[in-house]
Amino acid sequence: MAAAAEVRVEIASDADVVAARQAGRRLAEALGLGTTDLTLVATAISEIARNITAYAGSGEIVVRPVELNGAHGLEVVARDAGPGIADVERALQDGYTTGGGLGLGLPGARRLMDEFEIVSQPGVGTTVTMTKWVST
Amino acid sequence: MSVPILKQGKVLIASIQTALTDTDMLRLQDELMAQIGRSRSRGVVVDVTALDVMDSFVSRSLRGIAHMTRLRGAETVIVGIQPEVAFAMVQLGISMEDVHTALDLEEGLALLESLGGEAERGGGGG
Amino acid sequence: MAERRRATRRRARPVVVPSEGPTGESNASLLRELVAHLRRNRTQLRETWARRITDAQLLTAMTAEEIFAEATSVYDNYIEVLETGSVEALQDYARNLSERIIPRGVETDEVLGIVLLLRDVLARSLFEKYQSDFDLLNRVLDAYEPAANRIANTVGVSFVQERERIIRQQQEAIRDLSTPVLQVRERLLILPIIGAIDSQRARQLTEQLLRGIRTNRAKVVVIDITGVPTIDQTVANHIVQTVEASRLMGASVIITGLSAEIAQTLVTIGVDLSKVNAVGDLQGGIEEAERLLGYEVTVRSEDAARHT
Numbered sequence: 001m002a003a004a005a006e007v008r009v010e011i012a013s014d015a016d017v018v019a020a021r022q023a024g025r026r027l028a029e030a031l032g033l034g035t036t037d038l039t040l041v042a043t044a045i046s047e048i049a050r051n052i053t054a055y056a057g058s059g060e061i062v063v064r065p066v067e068l069n070g071a072h073g074l075e076v077v078a079r080d081a082g083p084g085i086a087d088v089e090r091a092l093q094d095g096y097t098t099g100g101g102l103g104l105g106l107p108g109a110r111r112l113m114d115e116f117e118i119v120s121q122p123g124v125g126t127t128v129t130m131t132k133w134v135s136t
Numbered sequence: 137m138s139v140p141i142l143k144q145g146k147v148l149i150a151s152i153q154t155a156l157t158d159t160d161m162l163r164l165q166d167e168l169m170a171q172i173g174r175s176r177s178r179g180v181v182v183d184v185t186a187l188d189v190m191d192s193f194v195s196r197s198l199r200g201i202a203h204m205t206r207l208r209g210a211e212t213v214i215v216g217i218q219p220e221v222a223f224a225m226v227q228l229g230i231s232m233e234d235v236h237t238a239l240d241l242e243e244g245l246a247l248l249e250s251l252g253g254e255a256e257r258g259g260g261g262g
Numbered sequence: 263m264a265e266r267r268r269a270t271r272r273r274a275r276p277v278v279v280p281s282e283g284p285t286g287e288s289n290a291s292l293l294r295e296l297v298a299h300l301r302r303n304r305t306q307l308r309e310t311w312a313r314r315i316t317d318a319q320l321l322t323a324m325t326a327e328e329i330f331a332e333a334t335s336v337y338d339n340y341i342e343v344l345e346t347g348s349v350e351a352l353q354d355y356a357r358n359l360s361e362r363i364i365p366r367g368v369e370t371d372e373v374l375g376i377v378l379l380l381r382d383v384l385a386r387s388l389f390e391k392y393q394s395d396f397d398l399l400n401r402v403l404d405a406y407e408p409a410a411n412r413i414a415n416t417v418g419v420s421f422v423q424e425r426e427r428i429i430r431q432q433q434e435a436i437r438d439l440s441t442p443v444l445q446v447r448e449r450l451l452i453l454p455i456i457g458a459i460d461s462q463r464a465r466q467l468t469e470q471l472l473r474g475i476r477t478n479r480a481k482v483v484v485i486d487i488t489g490v491p492t493i494d495q496t497v498a499n500h501i502v503q504t505v506e507a508s509r510l511m512g513a514s515v516i517i518t519g520l521s522a523e524i525a526q527t528l529v530t531i532g533v534d535l536s537k538v539n540a541v542g543d544l545q546g547g548i549e550e551a552e553r554l555l556g557y558e559v560t561v562r563s564e565d566a567a568r569h570t
Binding site: 215217218219220221222223225226227231232233237238239240243244247 | 468469472473475476479481503506507508509510511512513537
Binding site for chain 1: 155158
């Protein structure tokens, strides 16, 4: 499990979106997630990372192993110091977008992961924390 | 990273070799549109076998390619979506209902052939 | 196969039983006397035991004849352990017995109950025989009790191990059974789903099917849900997602065996079935599938013609 350490990826351009999801996939694999889960994690990271480039311009994504009550898994934390989201409830609804996309980013990522939490403050920034557990 | 586009008869084949950035994807869209205009192609196959992630941006771009080619009288088939990728796309909320899909290149070409035939029989092809 | 697995496991997890105390020669001679007594009174003691089993309402899943037959075997094995000090034969017998009675619903407490009853029946007969000589009775009991406890322990542990083995085996069988993706002809897969589906199993089925489409180059899939008792919204959504994901891979899905009641319920709770191609029964589904595959058959026969 030496390979299973925290990885931090700066997000500033669309190439970083690819780098972030590849880092997430590698760590998820090292942690023993199944093939389908690897793809779900990588796709969720891609969505969240793109939200950073689209709305905040830059930020970071951290992927790390997590353990809770005997369960272990992968945690993804996406942070930016962008404009923030005024109405988080609405942003979590399918099809709601202010960026011209499909509006699937946040609600889609939430469906792909086991746990999903978003904290956002207008003018301060947004932090998304999401987890995928290794199924036993 | 640009995507090679091959011309085979009346069909253009774009074979994505590696993970694409959004910029690469937009460039592929532009190049396909330009080539359809030049070559008067009847069909487009986009092979995504090598993609291990198809997020909402990639899916939206592929749908865009399908819609735009249709406006120019050509059909698009997306081929090679991997089992895990298909599962993730559906979880994400993407179904690409209005886009043709096929298992692989061979199937995609066969599908284009049958679509062309139908269009001609129906008299509406052009 | 099952035999080999059992043998391996036996080596890996030996039955641990407390050994007899080193009381030496007198102990052995007492046990010999004890064994002779139990052999002499075999018929009567065995009957008493079988009657007490019935009175205590143990082994209710078995007939009186069966109880008597098993009681006889256990009794003889019991005496053999007292005589030889070796539990091997008893252990084998206990495993074999457990294998036969577990599927009939016999529980652990019943098995422990009957062995403890036998211990009591035999102890009472010893009290009766040696009641005039309290010292001798004590020494006989000293020899008897450790052996009797060892027997109870062996039977109990064997039963539980056998039960665990059967549960493991059943779990494996269920896992295999739950995802049978069958190729009935080229390009056509059938997924007959039997039994209740929860979210986890639904996902497993979807993954299995999608991989099956890839490996078998399937173009049409028939999912038969005749054997699924109920479908809730979560499972229905999984089915819809499976249809969509299969289509992304270029395969069409036909659902068969969707009862009118289930269909109505799903529509009522708001599941969108418009994308689902549903056909009444499996036979009809296969016919529809062959119709969908139709144009391919023509292509293949042309191919064949060209090659000859």
